[in-house]
Amino acid sequence: MTAPEPPPVATAARPASLTEAERGPSSATTARCEPASAASAVLELRDVHFRRGGRPILRGITVTVRAGERWALLGPNGAGKSTILSFCGAVSHPSEGTVDVLGSRIGRVDLQTLRRRIGHVNPRHPLDSPLSATEVVLTGLTGTVETPMRWAPQADEVERAWEMLDVVGLGDRREANWFTMSQGERGRALIARALVIRPDLLLLDEPTTGLDVAAREQFLETVDGLVRHDPEMTSILVTHHLEELPETTTHALVISDGAVVAAGAVDEALTTETISRAFRHPIEVAKDRGRWSARAGRAG
Template sequence: MTVDVLRLDGVTFRRNGKEILHGIDLRVGAGEHWALLGPNGAGKSTILGFCGAQTHPTSGTVDVLGRRLGRVDMQELRRHIGHVNPRHPIRSDLTVLDVVLTGFTGTIEKMMRWAPSDAERARAYELIALVGLDDRADAEWPTMSQGERGRSLIARALAASPALLLLDEPTTGLDVAAREQLLETVDDLSRSEPEVASVLVTHHLEELPESTTHAMVIADGRVLAAGATADVVTSETISEAFRHPIDVAHDEGRWSARARKRLVV
């Protein structure tokens, strides 16, 4: 029986008096890899905020790693969640190693008067190698490419051995080569960290890793479909979500979408 890592039941959310999420249900089991798909403004990032113990719902319940929001120390809970955000606000000249080590402290910058243990430093180097940056461990943040930054943040998110990994549009700003390198890194995690569950937010089907097992498609704050990826990511559902006729294709583990051609009479 699959253990629930994440569960949302009947979740609604209001902002400035307007309801922007309407009765969201989601269950993510250990080792499952979910994608949240939908147009801009659909509510994907708001849902991810619940998953990351960043936000409370207006109504409904959210259970993360077996603990219910509203009844738990949110800051402590967040230490068990890996969060990859390409807009990570580093301002100093941290090296790749420094960035990964901040995953142990749960901070953006290095903590004053904190020094990693030998085991933490060894784990950091192990993760740097895992994401393919072992020859760039001393590279500084301002000189790193967007792809290198993205992979560094994945290693950082794994530092504290989380049970849940959240990826918020992780390929934002990447060129094609860097995007593919990052997606390969995500796919490798499904083999090297088999018990870790993940939730990835995107509105581009081309950005779905091959390891994606489940998907939820949302539009206007409502779930249109949720379940196994092949059952959910269809031309019909994606066309409905984006309000445009779209042909969805699946080839060798990767997804793509194109606007449906109109017949010329």
Template sequence: MTDILSLRNVDVVRGARRILTDINLTVHAGEHWALIGPNGAGKSTILSLCGAQQHPTRGTVHVLGSRLGRVEIRKLREAIGHVDPRHPLRSALTAREVVLTGATGTTELMPRWTPGPPVRERADRLIDALGLHAVADADWTTMSQGERGRTLIARALLTKPALLLLDEPSTGLDVAAREQYLETVDRLHRLRPELATVLVTHHLEELPESTTHAALVKDGRLVAVGAAQDVLTTELVTESFDHPIRIEHRDRRWYARAIRTPATAHPDAI
């Protein structure tokens, strides 16, 4: 199997603070990973390493066969699709223009840059495939969060990346929009079986059905890594979140619910 990502004995230290400790993770082509853990656990830092956005303090990171620190970062980033619902767009671009910025890896359209016919044609195909035809010429500021999310997927796929990173993609979505988004991700996995994806979340209900692997993160360390069915268990998730949480897997989706513990406080204390 082709290694898409390989993190070996990775530490990340910022100032006097240790962010990550001894991270070991390998992602192969066609695998769909979830990074799960409480806020501040280190998930986003791991994702930034996967996306060549920062370097490890110690250890090695290989992305698409290239070792960070020994490769031209900009060229490497062009081969990585990144979906972030906090996309910092300030201009009044249309959905189609946002998709086209994926060709240059920028937030805004590059001055004096004109996409060629093949790029425009691919952008339009992605817009149609993701159900965005009706809003292709809509202003970004008028679009719903769900429409924006699908637009960012189209943007990330424009360069035909081998790796797609999704950073809490369901942020800000209502239940219906979240389900539509997850259906889109599942359909993408079916249409691009070789594509490797890594999704960050702290809500198991936000995992697509097609999730194959998971890594639980706690205090900058990996609690468990492996097949999703083996990792997303009541015992391991409880350990990761340091709180009793019951995990169920039914109809190919995961569900989490806190396990109630007997009350110990006097009623008048609340």
């Protein structure tokens, strides 16, 4: 999945509405995630359709994410995960339907302002300079990849960056050079970068891509640790792999071919039936001590 890093300026005008034929199956394929608690909605997608070049990419996605929930977004290649994440990150608009992020309707508000409240962890962070871990985290405050010219952090901002490096277990790596940091350290530094703005919503876009098993486990521990640090944190983590889900995941949205297969409490949404349907292959889903696994089902 290759969700775009939020661009620095608001995006283009809303595309024209879809015709009925282009919309494809709507209510029939829509799984609604009913609110599990009275917590306020952080994100609401209602009957969202999206098309590219006339081709339907998303078909009737409806889901509500509430404060303090930690969602996983799963589905096979090309299912539409990046496209959904681009709405969650206030990067683009649906062709039809509504998206409310942090109480603001996408298409009616300045997206750049909204993005300042959203932390985005993208393991393909395109940094080309030998910034220190502290400097990388500080670029979260400027919303840039590089440190802007003539910008210098205030003392309290540096303190905040160090605090976030402590949270992700990199307290002793403040001066580490981006070029010499391991993939795992980079991933954790990017979480600190996302957290430095005190986001109301954290998006993790296939954050364990490229990590070896030890680094992956350390990364997942870090993600689980965020919940202890801030139990109210709302997050959405995108992955293809059930093994890459943090134990603290509370809900899941499973999509396939642009439509919802399952949405809701994680233990109900991630089952052998829903994952097999989404990936169009018999897959046995198991959960052991808080972690999920998947293996191809065998005949007999």
